[in-house]
Amino acid sequence: MSTDTEAPIYTKSALEFKSSSFSAPVLLLHTTELKHIKHQLKEKITQAPDFFKNSPLLIDLQNCNDDEKSIDLDALIKFLFTEKLFPIGISNGNDEQNIIALKHHIPMHTMRDVRSPASDSILDESLASDAAAIAKPDEETANTVENMLISQPIRSGQRIYAKGDLTILSHVSAGAEVMAEGNIHIYGSLRGRALAGVQGNPESRIFCSVLEAELVSIAGHYKVSEELNIADPLKPKQIFLQNQALIIKTL
Amino acid sequence: MARIIVVTSGKGGVGKTTTSAAIAMGLAKKGHKTAVIDFDVGLRNLDLIMGCERRVVYDFVNVINGEATLRQALIKDKRCNQLFILPASQTRDKDALTQEGVGKVLDELSKEFKYIVCDSPAGIERGANLAMYFADDAFVVTNPEIASVRDSDRMLGILSSKSRRAEKGEEAIKEYLLLSRYSPKRVNLGEMLSVEDVQDILSLHLLGVIPESKSVLNASNSGTPIILDEESNAGQAYADVVARYLGEDVPHRFINEEKKSLFGKLFGSR
Numbered sequence: 409m410s411t412d413t414e415a416p417i418y419t420k421s422a423l424e425f426k427s428s429s430f431s432a433p434v435l436l437l438h439t440t441e442l443k444h445i446k447h448q449l450k451e452k453i454t455q456a457p458d459f460f461k462n463s464p465l466l467i468d469l470q471n472c473n474d475d476e477k478s479i480d481l482d483a484l485i486k487f488l489f490t491e492k493l494f495p496i497g498i499s500n501g502n503d504e505q506n507i508i509a510l511k512h513h514i515p516m517h518t519m520r521d522v523r524s525p526a527s528d529s530i531l532d533e534s535l536a537s538d539a540a541a542i543a544k545p546d547e548e549t550a551n552t553v554e555n556m557l558i559s560q561p562i563r564s565g566q567r568i569y570a571k572g573d574l575t576i577l578s579h580v581s582a583g584a585e586v587m588a589e590g591n592i593h594i595y596g597s598l599r600g601r602a603l604a605g606v607q608g609n610p611e612s613r614i615f616c617s618v619l620e621a622e623l624v625s626i627a628g629h630y631k632v633s634e635e636l637n638i639a640d641p642l643k644p645k646q647i648f649l650q651n652q653a654l655i656i657k658t659l
Numbered sequence: 660m661a662r663i664i665v666v667t668s669g670k671g672g673v674g675k676t677t678t679s680a681a682i683a684m685g686l687a688k689k690g691h692k693t694a695v696i697d698f699d700v701g702l703r704n705l706d707l708i709m710g711c712e713r714r715v716v717y718d719f720v721n722v723i724n725g726e727a728t729l730r731q732a733l734i735k736d737k738r739c740n741q742l743f744i745l746p747a748s749q750t751r752d753k754d755a756l757t758q759e760g761v762g763k764v765l766d767e768l769s770k771e772f773k774y775i776v777c778d779s780p781a782g783i784e785r786g787a788n789l790a791m792y793f794a795d796d797a798f799v800v801t802n803p804e805i806a807s808v809r810d811s812d813r814m815l816g817i818l819s820s821k822s823r824r825a826e827k828g829e830e831a832i833k834e835y836l837l838l839s840r841y842s843p844k845r846v847n848l849g850e851m852l853s854v855e856d857v858q859d860i861l862s863l864h865l866l867g868v869i870p871e872s873k874s875v876l877n878a879s880n881s882g883t884p885i886i887l888d889e890e891s892n893a894g895q896a897y898a899d900v901v902a903r904y905l906g907e908d909v910p911h912r913f914i915n916e917e918k919k920s921l922f923g924k925l926f927g928s929r
Contacts, residue, residue, distance in 0.1 A: 561862055563816030564809050578862065581812045599860075 431607060432464045432496065437472040440479040446487055453491060465493045466517060470500035481508045555590070562586060562600065569606075582622060591615070603630070604647075614647040619656070629654050661769040664776045665794035667818075669810030671781030673802045674839040677875060678897070679778035680708040680884040682798070685901030687742035688886075691773040694733065696764075697747035698790035699780035700755055706746045709736065710882020720748035723760030729767055738887065743772075753786035761789050783817060793823050796833045796904075799863065802840045803852040808860050811836075815861065835866035837900060842871040843916040854914055867900035869893050870913040 437445060453460045465488065472479050481501065485508075488495050497517040498509045506516050556570035557577070564583030568574065574588035579596030586592060587603045590612050594602065597618035605612030605627040614624055619641060623632050626649045636656065638645070644659040666679040676699075683695035697705035700720060706712040711734045717727035722745070729745075736742035745764075748755065768775050779790035791797060797818050801811040818832050819825060825832075838857060845851040854868060874891035878884065886901070888894040892913055899909045 560819065561815075563819070564812040566816040566820070581860065582809060583813065584816075596862075597859075 432466055434466045434468050434499075436468045436470070437479065440472050440477045442480055442483055442487070445484065449491065460491075460493060462492055462494065464496040467495055467498045468500055469498060469502075469505060473500065473502060473505075478502060478505065481505045482512075485509070485512050485514065556588075561596070564600070579618075588612070598624075601625075605649075610649045615644070615659070617644050618642055619645040619647075624654065624656075626654060661765075661772045661775050662796060663765060663769075663794050664774060664796045664798060665779055665791040666776060666798045666800060667779040667787060667791055667814050668781065668800040668807065669783060669787075669814040670802075670807045673800050673807050674869070674875075675781070675800050676704050676708050676778050677879065677885060678798060678800050678837060678839065678869075679705060679776050681886040681894075681897040682901055682904070683744075683774075683776040684736075684739060684742060684884040685886045685897060686774045686776070686905075687736070687739045689901065689905065690741060692741045692743075692771065693774040693776065694743045694745060694768050694772045695776040695778060696745040696768075697778050698756070698786050699778065700747045700786060701749065701752045702780065703747040703749040705778050706734075706744065707882060708879050709744050709884065711736070711744055711746075712882070715746045718746045718748040719764070720751050720755045722764055723755070723757065729764065753780070753784060756786060756789050758789060758792065762793060765793050783813065787814075788817070788821060791818055791822055791832075794818075794832050795824075796835065798835050798837050798866065799861075800837045800839055801857060801861070803838060803842075803846070803854075803857055805852065808852065808857055812861060815863070834863055835904070836861060836863040837866050837869065839869040840871045841868045841913065843914060847916055865911070866903055867896055868911060868913050869896045869900075 439445065467484070469479065469481075481498070485495055495512070495514050497515050498505065499517045501509060501516065509516065554570070555572040555575070556568070557575045558568065559577040561578040562568060562576060562580040562584040564581045566584045568586045570588040570590070572588070573590040573593070574586060575593045575595075576586065577595050580586055580594055580598050580600040580602065582599040584600035585603070586594075586600065587606050589605065589607045589609065592602050592604045592614045594614075594616040598614075598616040598621045600621065601623040602614050602616070602621055603625040604614045608627050610627040612626055614626065619636070619638055621633060621636065623630055624636070624647050625631075626647065629649055629652060631654050638656065640658050645656055646659055647654060647656050649655070664682070666675050666682070668675050679695055683693050687693040695705065695709070696719060697703055698719075699705070703718075706715055714734050717732035719732070721727040722729055722732045733743040733745055736744065765775060777790045777794065780786040799811050799814060801807050815834060818834060822832055824830065836857070838854060841854070842851060846853045854865065858865060870892045872891055872893040874888050875885050875893050878888055878894075885891065885894050886897040889898070896913055899912065902909045
């Protein structure tokens, strides 16, 4: 009752769902032998304790499930928690493993290079809804996009990283590197390296007034200056991805 | 408070020490009390260019370590009573410099001097970083060739991110471009980058162009800052640089090739 009457007072929207991506380490397992995994993982953690401390982690079982034997996922997850690692999902697990994961409140993720189709349908409904409930807050954790504007020249040796779009009002010198998860706009000359869509967004583009770049890359598809063959180098250009190929076009 | 000027470049052999000596002398001759410090610990050269190598007793590292006072280490120039030189140590290396020590020396100098010129070593390691860390103004010395221009560009990036002003979020270091060893003739032949080319890459305020000149080497060898050679183009160019830095409106010279007269052409005179 009371909640019904209170609801209209708060006029701003209290929440919204957004689609967003963030990066997390993926633990790719090559064996089902838990003792080897434990030993080597501990070694890795001692090498970089700060990096691993309380880190979210995605478990990819693709390589270890190729063998006949399947891994004891229950024991693995418990071990990861004791090592202060937080599995936030498993990938490429079999049905049995998916159920074990969900019991630990860990959802299944399908990654792009997955070979076997996801097997959600087989799972009973209560578990599936559990998974959905957990998966959504995960997506929410990433903030809204942060665009960046820079009016100074980017000097040789400098590196700029923008979580959203990156706009540079001056030039990017040879030996400098500018990266963005979204688009890159450069209103001066681009003489250094520009990498757009570094988290894998193939829709991102690079725009620049003069293209004299050492390297341009969109979502990991790159070209170095030798391969650029730029017609009208002094005219403004845009670079985008089409059928896995980088296209350079005069604006 | 003194104004701290760093003379820097990234690349070696472009004329940092020559420039440091010249502008320190130029500022002092204009009546400003000026100190020039050699940060090139281990490869001490400023004292040679300034012609005071036989009067070095204590050096910069001695002062930092508290083995000598600043007054003991500063060498007064014989030609201009407003100019003092703080030489580097030749027997130590750059690790002998500490940020705290350098800061203390500069603070003490600031009380007495109007300008402090820091002659940076080449490279982007400790010596160079400490030379520029406390700076208010930076003279970036560049030769008109791509390696030097790129190194200067790198240095400019460091200036804008790793200086005291940058770390404290204060107004950025004022950066000036000084193009040295410039030969208009070779620019016209396409062998050298032009002023416009360099400006296009660095987009920096041009303080002056120093022409390539034999008199620079002669001046270095005799321990005389080139600015005292008022006959030479290079000496005049440095005098212009100092005047411009102090806010005077002086037109740029030595950028274009001098036209030879018909008479000159006929007889091949230079």
